[in-house]
Amino acid sequence: MTASGEFPATTPIGSRADAEGYVAMVCFKHGPPLLHGVELEWTVHHADDPHRPLDAAHLSQALGVHAPPTLVRGSPQLPLGRGSLVTVEPGGQVEISGPASASVPRLIEDTAADAAELTSLLHDAGLAPGDHGLDAFRPPRRLLTVPRYAAMERAFEQLGPHGPRMMCSTAGLQVCLDAGEADQTALRWRALHDFGPALVALFANSRRRTGNDTGWASARTEATFGTCAPFTEPPPLDGNPAETWARTAMDAPVLCLRRGDNWDAPAGLTFGAWADGALPDDRPTYEDLDYHLSTLFPPVRPRGYLEVRYLDAQQGDGWIEPTLLLIALMSDPALVDQAVAAAEPAAGRWFPAAREGLEDKLVLQAARELVDLGTGALSRTGVDQDLIDEVGNRLHCIVDDTHRRRAS
Template identity: 55%
Template sequence: MEAEAYVASVCFKHGPPCLLGVELEWVVHHRDDPGRRLDPDHLAAALGPHAPTTLRADSPWLPLPSGSPVTLEPGGQVEISSLPAPTLAAVVDAVQADHRHLTELLDRAGLVLGRTGLDAHRSPRRVLDTPRYAAMERAFAPIGAHGITMMCASAGLQVCLDVGEAADVPTRWAALNALGPVLIGLFANSPDLAGAPTGWASARMLHVLGVDPRRSRPVPVTDDPAQAWADYVLDAPLLCVRRPDGVWDAPDGVTFADWVDGALEHPPSLDDLDYHMSTLFPPIRPHGYFEVRYLDAQDGDDWIAPAALLVALMDDRALVDAVVDVCAPVADRWLDAARLGLTDPDLALAARRVLDLGIPAAAGLHLPAEQATDRLVALREALDAPEATNGRKS
């Protein structure tokens, strides 16, 4: 099928892994009253010429000084996306500069960036009024709170890594997936939502996974990741259908494969297929590179440590193989990791072993120790504390 071939060729671009990047999201609050609702006009004024056109249609939408464009999630969460770079050190320098600039812009307007992966102060409510987000909210409503919470109250850290050489892709794919539960547990920081504890270490991940398993569950790990992703894409129901006017709601239950087979009044284009893929939210999304999407947003510069760990572990074939082995016992425990974090002994054991692999490798990324390895070492030491071992030895 043409659609399958297109997905495989566009989403899995093979070659030496040379570039990487990050995308950082934050919930935005009023400094003097974090529970107060955001006003879109106030946020647009704060961002000025950097405001995306989803917020202000006539905005010039200029990138931040180091090149990162600003985008917004439906609840007003702010996101900056680094330009691809050959080293994590280069990414860090650019993102830190743009982060400082963004913080200063918001500070002048009395706004601050959140410190966790969920809005700990407000219930979720949509700020952006676009046909896409209106259709998403209606489509997710029958599922319950997961959809609106993911859309409007969550913030994540995304690390983008090259797919790699064709022969290495299945193992790199397996390793990034196997790391998911471990890294969710290591860096979970979203236990509270709207002023109340949820009982989950990463309630953000609970809500992401709970949105709709047909578009948010992990993509199956197989020896042919491109085919697995193509199947996932075609079998996922349409979330919205773009129209020149009116609502974008999609017919209930119609998949992209159904659309190809004639379920709608007009056949889909390749642009429609690209757009459909943007409405899928698995923990790792192939997009010409691998978008690792399972990490909670971190406070300040704390994002550097999990990014460094991921980059270091994926930088060497022997490490990639070792990651698959040490994470295998917990590779499918996504919800357990979100709920329990590293209080689960098996997840804690895998986390020790991952850090033992990653800390020496991260030291070779030429980052200041206080930004990366110091935090990773502190996490490793915490896992050896008596209260963290639950009576088990590594």
Template identity: 55%
Template sequence: MTTLSSDSVLRRTADAAEHVSGICFKTGPPRQVGVELEWTTHHQDQPAALLRPSDLSRALGRHSPTVLGNPDPEPLPGGGSVTLEPGGQVEISSAPADSLAALYTAVSGDQLHLTDLLARGGIALGERGLDPHREPVRILDTPRYQAMEQSFDQAGTPSGHIMMRSTAGLQVCLDAGTEEQFRTRWAAVHELGPALLALFATSRMRQGRDTGWASGRMAAWYGMDPRRTGQVPQGDDPREDWARYALAAPLLCVRQRGSTWQVPDGVTFADWINGALKRPPTVDDLDYHLSTLFPPVRPRGYLEIRYLDAQPGLEWIAPAAVLVALFSDDTLTDAARDAAAPAAGRWVAAARDGLAEPAVARAAADLADLAGRCLDRTGLPQAVQETVTGIVDRRLHGAGQPRKDLLR
């Protein structure tokens, strides 16, 4: 494969496809795990009132991200970095960890630190994948977000605006695996998706109303252009599948001098290479374009699993533990694929009906049982394993309420 520098001009789609194929799956023995935790943010005494960027900047202090004017953001004590989304959602992106136990220690500490910082400023973290209190309003003003809004305006539906301003997700990041494993692991994270999406759905309510979806967050994603948010087609070669998807996806924006990053509607990256815009794209432009694609699983060298709603408190450990357990061994992954088979591909039914959909419920129960029997493979302390089991059992059977004590 030819190595291209970031400023190399792309004049052939074949060169762009080769670059994407070369960076999307970094193979090797799976060892590391990471998470990205996202929350909506609210005034403690008036959760439906709008926050201002200055409210978040003051509360976050030295951890405030660059988008709020801090030129040198300081990581959280456990190594996580803080970012901010257009509607004021706060996100922790963890450093990769060599075990789930180490990740839980680092990220739970960072989460508690963040929660305390925000609480001192009168701000609380949301507990759902969709803002249940207020209308979707953008509070951050950047060229990227302006271009996103224009693109969503052209689509003529509210879904894009809801996604960027009102949703919060949990992303679990797993190694792709060895050259012999990565195709199976790539297929498996998709096949498990509908059942796990339904099992951990938290976003039925929006603006005080029932959306009619177990995951109103995923309903917003499904209302957007599937060329950017749909599942990557599953062919014989995941590398080629992702490259085709990326080049056929419409541009969300093009970085340039000034504040106008908008592009004509419908122009794909392949069109750009073929002369649709004034200047040709570079490899750096292609890498940025990849960051604007949001399928339910995105290959970023590792597997970025994007289909999970944000979880209340520290309950993110439950879906993370289920995934890590089921991918801890090739035999377990094969068994998980068998368990997930009744619901595989049933993305919309899982997001809309959740565990009320019989095939999805059956797959979720079987996956939960399989993961529960091998939680010791995660390396989590016994007490945390028991917490995970309790959370999963409550989700399966609808008993009780989220654990308010988990953030004490």
């Protein structure tokens, strides 16, 4: 996010109320829901031994001119062949994000091509992308030395073990959808949250951590929710989403005070307090507020569009199923209404879903109904029939196999 023309980036913020108004304006932008986006993230391992620690220099060599400046200072960070930029997370996880597209078939085709190109670059260097939403082999270890991640790591370490795990050991699939017209936004916001427990369970694959069974179907969800609760947990869904999110952003701690080489923020400083003058000699700017918003990690993050962040990274081309399922479920207001009703038995059951996966009866019920609705609407995405059939078969296999196992 960047400050709008109405709020120049370097303008000091006068008060918390001013900051809340800005957040509500820039984080929820209204209009016809036309664009879709997807971001793919993977942990990275040595192909011959996934337990071996990753080396920043080795990863830099593999990525070459595509490496981000956070990994290689001065790198041109050239996009991959279909336009995706490669970024690197603190523990060496790699991520690709391409331009949003109004064409779902084009989005799938371009993302798949760039994912294949990145995988080839890694393989040529003896590296391989991970298959799970959490590093199953190694403890968290920060590779990137930039001030942002050093400050975040120190702040999160004060709260427990989950922050370093989230930063350095997790990998997610992010699906990005427009917020929709003003009269649709609240429903679309609620729908993406209400779908969350069923979809977390449906695509959970991060049970193991450093070689041990965590007891969680999605230990990635455990780590992300536990990083800086309650701000990394699902938000309240009552009231106006933009106003609620703005208040949440103000109450969240400042993780990075971008001053000098050390970006550590004073303990207990919230952005709302900073905007109201808690640091009299250092007023925050709208650029500081934009940066603060980038350090918040809820399960759905509003960024002008809605960024779904609660899905585990998937093996190979497995990212296509959750991407198309979400796009299909959100493709029509009437269908969104039906899907919210289908998700209702599991709405709010985030922790049972993350622990038990589809073994939770209510979560399985919601997942089956969402799969039925979503696969019935896959034609709305415009992808070809072969892909519709393949995705439908895969999704039904997941829920049907679980149902048969529970019944036996």
